[in-house]
Every structure is written in structure tokens, then in C-alpha cells.
Amino acid sequence: MLTYVIRRMGLMVFILLGVSVITFSMMHFVPGDPAEVIATERYGEEITTETIEFVRAELGLDQPVYIQYFRWLTNVLRGDLGYSFRTDRPVLDEILTRLPATVQLALAGMLVALLIAIPVGIVSATRQYSAVDNISMFGALLGVSIPNFWLGLLLILFFSLYLGWLPVFGRGGIEHLILPALTLGTGMAAITTRLIRSSMLEVLGQDYIRAARAKGLKEKVVIYKHALKNAMIPVVTIVGLQFASLLEGAVIAEVIFAWPGIGRLLVDSIFARDFMLIQGCILFIAAMFVLVNLLVDIFYTYLDPKIHYEAK
Amino acid sequence: MRMNKKIKTISLAICLVFLGVVLAGCAGQQAEEAKVEVPQEVIAGLGRDPVGARGAHPYLTRVFEQLVILDAEMKPRPGLATSWEVSEDGLTWTIRLREGVKFHDGTPFNAEMAKFSLDWGTRVRPGLLGPVDRIEIVNDYIIKVIHSEPYAPFVRSLFFFVMISPAAIDEEDRVIESIGTGPFKVEDHQPGDKLVLIRNEDYWGGIPRLERVTLRYIPDPTTRVMALEAGEIDMIIDTGGILPEQAPVLEANPEIEVMTIHGVVHHHIGFDTTTPPFDDVRVRKAISYAIDTESLVRYALEGYGTVMRTSVPPLHKDWMHPETLFEFNDQDRARELLQEAGWVDTNGDGIVEGDREEFRVTMHLAGGWVGRWPYKTIAEVMQADLREVGIIMDIEVVDTGLWREMMERGDVEMTLIPIAGISPRSAVRDTFHSEGGMTVATNPPFFSHPRIDELTEAAMKETDDAKAQRLLFKVQEIVAEEVLMIPLFEEVMINAVRDNIRGYKLHPWFIVNWEDIYVVAP
Numbered sequence: 001m002l003t004y005v006i007r008r009m010g011l012m013v014f015i016l017l018g019v020s021v022i023t024f025s026m027m028h029f030v031p032g033d034p035a036e037v038i039a040t041e042r043y044g045e046e047i048t049t050e051t052i053e054f055v056r057a058e059l060g061l062d063q064p065v066y067i068q069y070f071r072w073l074t075n076v077l078r079g080d081l082g083y084s085f086r087t088d089r090p091v092l093d094e095i096l097t098r099l100p101a102t103v104q105l106a107l108a109g110m111l112v113a114l115l116i117a118i119p120v121g122i123v124s125a126t127r128q129y130s131a132v133d134n135i136s137m138f139g140a141l142l143g144v145s146i147p148n149f150w151l152g153l154l155l156i157l158f159f160s161l162y163l164g165w166l167p168v169f170g171r172g173g174i175e176h177l178i179l180p181a182l183t184l185g186t187g188m189a190a191i192t193t194r195l196i197r198s199s200m201l202e203v204l205g206q207d208y209i210r211a212a213r214a215k216g217l218k219e220k221v222v223i224y225k226h227a228l229k230n231a232m233i234p235v236v237t238i239v240g241l242q243f244a245s246l247l248e249g250a251v252i253a254e255v256i257f258a259w260p261g262i263g264r265l266l267v268d269s270i271f272a273r274d275f276m277l278i279q280g281c282i283l284f285i286a287a288m289f290v291l292v293n294l295l296v297d298i299f300y301t302y303l304d305p306k307i308h309y310e311a312k
Numbered sequence: 313m314r315m316n317k318k319i320k321t322i323s324l325a326i327c328l329v330f331l332g333v334v335l336a337g338c339a340g341q342q343a344e345e346a347k348v349e350v351p352q353e354v355i356a357g358l359g360r361d362p363v364g365a366r367g368a369h370p371y372l373t374r375v376f377e378q379l380v381i382l383d384a385e386m387k388p389r390p391g392l393a394t395s396w397e398v399s400e401d402g403l404t405w406t407i408r409l410r411e412g413v414k415f416h417d418g419t420p421f422n423a424e425m426a427k428f429s430l431d432w433g434t435r436v437r438p439g440l441l442g443p444v445d446r447i448e449i450v451n452d453y454i455i456k457v458i459h460s461e462p463y464a465p466f467v468r469s470l471f472f473f474v475m476i477s478p479a480a481i482d483e484e485d486r487v488i489e490s491i492g493t494g495p496f497k498v499e500d501h502q503p504g505d506k507l508v509l510i511r512n513e514d515y516w517g518g519i520p521r522l523e524r525v526t527l528r529y530i531p532d533p534t535t536r537v538m539a540l541e542a543g544e545i546d547m548i549i550d551t552g553g554i555l556p557e558q559a560p561v562l563e564a565n566p567e568i569e570v571m572t573i574h575g576v577v578h579h580h581i582g583f584d585t586t587t588p589p590f591d592d593v594r595v596r597k598a599i600s601y602a603i604d605t606e607s608l609v610r611y612a613l614e615g616y617g618t619v620m621r622t623s624v625p626p627l628h629k630d631w632m633h634p635e636t637l638f639e640f641n642d643q644d645r646a647r648e649l650l651q652e653a654g655w656v657d658t659n660g661d662g663i664v665e666g667d668r669e670e671f672r673v674t675m676h677l678a679g680g681w682v683g684r685w686p687y688k689t690i691a692e693v694m695q696a697d698l699r700e701v702g703i704i705m706d707i708e709v710v711d712t713g714l715w716r717e718m719m720e721r722g723d724v725e726m727t728l729i730p731i732a733g734i735s736p737r738s739a740v741r742d743t744f745h746s747e748g749g750m751t752v753a754t755n756p757p758f759f760s761h762p763r764i765d766e767l768t769e770a771a772m773k774e775t776d777d778a779k780a781q782r783l784l785f786k787v788q789e790i791v792a793e794e795v796l797m798i799p800l801f802e803e804v805m806i807n808a809v810r811d812n813i814r815g816y817k818l819h820p821w822f823i824v825n826w827e828d829i830y831v832v833a834p
Binding site for chain 1 (some may be wrong): 439505531713742
């Protein structure tokens with residue numbers, strides 16, 4: 001197991017390297033003069049051509065792309081992600097100050113999704129084609145189809161403006177978390193519900209379930225102890241991936257609710273051609289993805305003892 | 313059985329961790345402000361982070377001050393400088409500084425500090441203060457700025473240079489802390505979220521009435537307005553704070569006061585006057601007659617814009633040509649001019665032809681600006697106007713970077729361009745001089761006109777405003793006569809406050825007069 005983890009971590013280095021090369025070159029092949037965009041972002045409308053040249057030289061943008069890349073890479077290997085072009089603050093600080101907000105929102109969104117998806121998925125599977133099943137599957141379809149931004153604005157309009165129960169925006173107490181978590185959670189709940197339902201249906205048709213029932217076990221025990229655990233394996237994979245993508249920031253929810261997370265940081269820095277911050281964010285997100293995937297793989301072994309990883 | 317227990321424990325642990333992290337993130341911020349009798353605190357929403365690479369935004373936060381400020385009519389007024397004068401030869405500016413001013417860290421403000429700040433400012437923003445040769449300290453409260461050649465917009469340029477404490481800057485010229493002299497100082501900054509300001513009890517201009525100001529960065533305009541309606545924020549400030557299409561809803565709300573003022577940006581149509589069909593002045597003139605700018609402002613901007621009749625906007629009232637130079641909305645005149653230029657509808661399809669080809673042009677719009685201003689709607693209104701006189705105009709939106717490259721290559725026939733400027737001299741020079749903008753907010757021009765070059769250069773050196781104004785009137789006349797561009801409208805900045813906020817005066821360059829604002833009982 002340990003060797004497996006070490007090998008996966010070793011692979012991660014190459015993945016991150018590849019990701020960084022791709023982002024770096026993509027950023028530099030976008031048309032337009034980055035020095036100008038950055039200067040405008042820093043100083044507003046009134047900038048002179050001299051200021052642009054100054055910014056270009058200061059940030060090393062006058063160097064060939066490969067030199068810029070290797071300079072960046074050597075600094076990263078020394079643990080220095082550089083300074084944001086736009087804000088002049090260290091990239092690592094920028095990411096770390098946004099991280100708690102992102103993690104908090106991701107966990108809350110996830111919680112909402114699972115609280116809806118698990119019970120509804122199970123009930124739909126055990127009572128296939130019943131009214132409950134039909135309604136919940138229709139709900140799931142609706143959940144997948146509703147765009148995030150629309151749902152978010154609608155929730156604000158209803159709960160904050162009309163009812164006055166919850167705040168419109170920002171991060172703060174638990175009441176601030178409810179609407180963004182609902183916005184994020186519903187879409188995810190819809191997908192997960194369908195997944196749990198079909199996975200449960202498959203498991204419920206297996207011989208060992210029939211055997212369990214034949215043994216005279218209570219239906220509750222059959223479903224929650226025998227079926228659910230096995231049905232969760234594909235669900236864990238998808239939920240893990242969804243969680244990883246939540247960690248890279250839920251851009252739309254973050255923008256609508258003015259939630260100071262990583263997603264908005266990345267979008268703001270893309271618009272400002274803030275190469276340093278873009279590189280830092282992408283690197284961070286890629287690392288998150290790889291790590292969460294690894295955790296999901298490890299989690300399998302707990303769900304299903306038949307799965308185990310050995311070094312060959 | 314044992315296995316089941318294990319799984320139970322694991323799931324329970326996961327749930328607890330979920331809850332724990334969620335709750336932990338929320339705690340700490342629960343103890344929000346306790347309400348007293350009309351606390352002098354306001355929360356303002358805006359669409360950007362008020363702290364950037366050079367520290368707190370000087371106009372939005374007023375943490376920093378400048379030697380010179382501009383009043384609402386964009387005229388220079390004393391800031392940390394009390395007076396200034398220029399030598400006979402126009403090279404040496406002598407600036408007298410305000411006494412009894414202290415930075416937030418207690419450092420006294422004097423000539424040494426002013427020189428330090430200007431030296432730093434010209435290092436990080438070279439060129440903006442003109443061709444500065446050196447800055448000299450005359451005594452504790454007088455400095456001299458010496459130029460290598462006359463630079464008339466100097467006083468207005470001082471508006472861009474903040475006075476900053478040396479403790480605020482590191483050895484690489486980075487701003488590590490926002491330490492200025494302004495009426496408010498920084499208490500806390502959460503990047504991407506909020507900036508909390510508290511009043512400066514030692515402010516030279518008297519103690520501000522507000523005790524605390526919180527600026528919240530709310531990127532989505534709809535959320536911003538809903539937060540104001542719900543009373544979670546007291547004001548929406550900054551340029552672009554409220555979009556024209558949002559204003560009518562707020563106007564209808566009795567608890568909210570909508571405020572407007574000239575924006576600093578005005579917009580015009582630019583065309584490539586060096587290649588057909590726009591190398592013919594009659595065609596350019598026909599375009600301006602074909603367009604109805606009044607209805608353009610009414611439809612595309614919900615009326616929140618001012619139609620322009622000359623190339624200098626009403627913002628710079630004294631510099632705007634007193635006469636109406638551009639005429640719009642006369643379609644018969646447009647058709648006549650097109651006919652004179654050889655564009656006639658020969659086959660009766662409603663489209664004019666010249667040399668057997670249809671009159672078809674493309675308007676290229678820069679993507680970044682389409683997101684910021686209703687350029688697409690404006691272009692569509694124009695498209696309909698031009699079709700009336702037999703011209704087909706296609707609209708293409710391209711990435712801003714690509715747009716700039718296309719402009720430089722001469723691949724753009726027609727476009728919409730925003731112009732901003734605190735100095736009418738520089739704005740006119742940057743827009744019409746053949747070398748293009750010294751500042752890049754404007755554009756590489758589509759024409760080269762030696763007389764305009766001469767006049768704008770002279771205005772840049774002419775320190776007497778009245779004389780410079782006459783030079784720029786001449787430029788505006790030439791631009792209109794030859795229709796080198798078509799002015800469209802000057803934008804209006806829209807802000808709003810809840811009805812218990814008093815004393816806010818809008819400023820075109822979005823300076824907030826925090827020191828005059830106060831709160832009354834709702």
C-alpha cells in the first residue's frame with residue numbers, strides 16, 4: 001500500500017510538470033500584449049507607453065518564453081511561487097487566504113448534495129417506478145437542467161429579498177453559507193441521486209442479496225448493510241471527482257454570492273493576464289485533483305476488501 | 313459484524329469532520345457589530361477589490377492623498393500642496409506643501425516625503441509626470457520639479473501620484489502596507505472580499521464623521537443591487553457600480569436614492585480614413601448623418617448618457633468647443649452625400665453600390681469592451697441606421713488583444729473606442745496625434761494630420777489654459793470638418809445610497825468624499 005502511494009505521488013510530479021508547461025505556453029500564445037493588460041490592471045486607464053515598457057522589463061516579459069518558464073520553474077522548486085502581477089502579493093499567500101472559503105463552500109455543497117442524494121437515491125431504487133421514484137427522478141432531471149447562476153439569483157431573490165431570512169452575499173456566519181451551498185449542492189445532488197439509484201438497482205438484483213433475503217434478514221438490514229456498501233463504489237468515484245472540482249472553486253456560485261474563493265481568484269487573474277497567479281492556481285488545482293483521486297482509490301479498499309494495491 | 317462497526321465509525325467520523333470544518337469556518341465571524349444609536353458606520357459595495365498592486369485605491373478609499381486633487385468639474389484644487397506656480401520658461405514648477413500633516417504611522421509629511429513619494433511614483437509609472445529632469449527640495453515645505461521641456465498637463469498629472477510613507481515600501485518598490493495621510497486608514501483587508509477602514513483621528517482636515525467604512529467586493533452587478541435593496545450594504549460606489557439597465561428598478565424604490573454624474577469615459581466611432589470607402593470625407597460625413605445618437609443613448613443606455621456634438625466631452629466644459637460641430641440624424645443628407653461620393657442604389661435592392669460593388673463594411677468590436685459597455689447594442693442600433701441609407705454593416709466581436717493587433721496592422725475598417733482622460737490636453741493629443749496615444753487607453757489613430765500634430769503638441773507645452781483651449785478648439789474644428797471620427801456619447805456614472813446615508817457627493821473620477829458622509833436614523 002505504502003509503495004503504491006509513493007509511486008502515485010512520484011507520478012504526480014510529472015503530471016504537475018506537464019500541466020505547468022501546457023498552461024505556460026497557452027498563456028503566452030494568447031493574442032495581445034500581456035504587459036499592457038497588466039499595466040492597465042495595475043494603474044487604471046491612464047498609463048503611458050513608458051509604463052508598459054517598465055512593467056514588461058520588471059516582470060521579465062521581455063525575455064523569451066522558455067527562459068521565463070525555466071526561471072519560474074527554478075523558483076517553484078525552491079518553494080517560491082512568485083508574486084502576483086496584479087496585486088504584488090505572494091502567490092502562495094493569495095491562494096492560502098482563499099483556500100478556507102473554498103474548502104468550506106465545497107464541503108457544505110457536498111453535504112447538501114449527499115443529504116439529498118443518498119436517501120432519495122435509495123428510496124427510488126427500492127421503490128422503482130413508484131410515485132416517489134418518478135417524482136425524485138423528475139426532480140433530478142430538473143436539478144441537472146437548472147443553470148447555477150439562475151438558481152443562485154432566484155434563491156437570493158426569494159430567501160433574501162422577499163422573505164429576508166438569509167443574507168444576499170458574502171462569507172460570514174452559517175446563514176451566509178446556506179444559499180451558496182444549496183446552489184452548488186442541487187446540481188450535484190441530482191447527478192448523485194441518479195447514480196445511487198442505478199447502482200443500487202444493479203446491486204439489489206445480485207444473488208447475494210437474494211440469499212440475504214432468503215435467510216430471512218430484515219429488509220432494512222439487507223438494504224443498508226449489504227446493498228448500500230457495494231452500491232457506493234462507483235458513487236465514491238464520481239463524488240470524489242465532483243469534490244475535487246469543487247475545490248478548484250465553484251466560479252459561478254462564488255461570483256454570484258461574492259464568495260472569496262479560489263475560483264474567483266483564478267477568473268480574476270485570467271482576465272488580468274496575471275501569469276504568476278494563474279500558474280500558481282492551476283498547479284494547486286492539479287495537485288488537488290491528483291490527491292483527491294488517490295484518496296478515492298485508497299477509500300475503495302475500505303469499502304471493498306477485495307480491492308487492494310500491491311507493488312508489482 | 314466488526315467490519316460493520318468500523319464502517320459506521322468511519323462514516324460518523326467523516327460526517328463530524330464535514331460539520332466541524334463547516335462550523336469552524338463560520339465561527340469567529342459570528343460576533344458582528346452590535347447596534348448602538350445610529351452607529352457612524354457604512355458598508356459600501358463595489359465591483360472590484362479596492363486594494364491593488366499599489367496598495368489601497370487612492371480615490372475609492374482615500375487612504376492616500378495627492379498633492380493636487382480635481383474637483384467635480386475636473387479643475388485642479390489644492391490637496392497636500394497649497395499652491396503651485398510655473399517659471400517663465402515653463403520648465404520649473406514650484407510647489408508649496410501643506411504644513412501640519414502626518415502619515416498614519418506618525419511620520420510628518422514634508423518636502424523630503426513629497427520628493428520621496430514623487431521619486432517612487434515616477435520610478436513605477438515612468439512618463440506620466442512629463443519629462444522630469446529632477447526634483448529638488450527648496451526648504452521643509454517647498455519642492456521644485458524641473459522638466460527638460462515644458463509639460464503643461466503637469467498639475468493634473470500630480471493627481472495620479474499619491475504621498476506615501478517610506479515605511480510602506482520595500483526595497484523592490486513594492487507597497488507592503490497602505491500608509492498614507494488620508495482621512496481613513498486601513499484596519500483590515502481580506503483579499504477578494506473586503507477592506508475595512510477606520511477614521512484617522514489626526515486628519516489635517518478635521519475628524520471625519522464616519523467611524524468605520526467597510527468596502528465589499530461584490531463582482532456580480534445583480535447581487536450588488538440586491539444587497540443594497542436588502543439593506544446589507546448602504547451604498548454602491550465606483551464607476552460601473554450600477555448598470556444603466558438596473559437604474560430604473562432602483563429609482564422606483566423609495567428607500568434608495570440613485571445618483572448620477574458625468575463619467576470620465578466617452579465613446580466614439582473610429583474609422584480607417586486611409587483606405588476606401590472611408591478615405592472619402594463625404595462618406596464619413598454621410599455615416600454621421602445616418603446615425604441617430606439621441607435614440608442610441610435612449611435605447612442602448614436607458615438614457616444614461618450624454619450625446620456629444622464635438623470631440624471633447626462636456627466633462628471638460630471649458631475645453632469643449634462652444635458650437636455644435638457634428639450633426640446627426642439627417643438621413644436625406646446622408647443619401648445625398650453618398651450619391652455625391654458615387655454610391656448609388658442602381659438595382660433597387662435598397663443597398664447602395666459603387667463600382668458595381670455593394671457598400672458593405674465590418675465593425676470590429678474589442679471583446680473586453682463589449683463586456684464593459686453596451687457596445688453590441690450600440691453597434692446593432694447603428695447597423696439599422698446605416699441600413700436605412702443603403703449601407704450594410706457587419707458586426708464582429710474579437711478578443712481585445714487581437715483587436716489591438718488588428719488595429720496596428722490596419723485590418724479594422726470601423727470600430728467603437730472608449731476614451732478617458734483627466735487632462736483634456738493629453739486626451740486630445742492621444743486621440744488625434746499621428747504618433748497615437750502617449751497613453752494607451754486610446755488608440756493608434758487611423759489618420760495622420762500634420763496640422764493637428766502641430767496644434768496638439770503646442771497645447772501640451774502651453775501652460776496658459778485659455779491659450780491651450782483655443783488651440784484645442786481648432787483641433788476640434790478640423791476633426792469635425794474632416795469627420796476624422798464621430799463622437800457618440802459621454803457616459804454617466806450611476807451610484808446609489810440608502811436613504812439614511814447623507815453627504816455623499818459623486819465625482820466623475822469616482823473619488824468618494826468619505827470625510828463628509830454620515831448616517832442618520834432610517
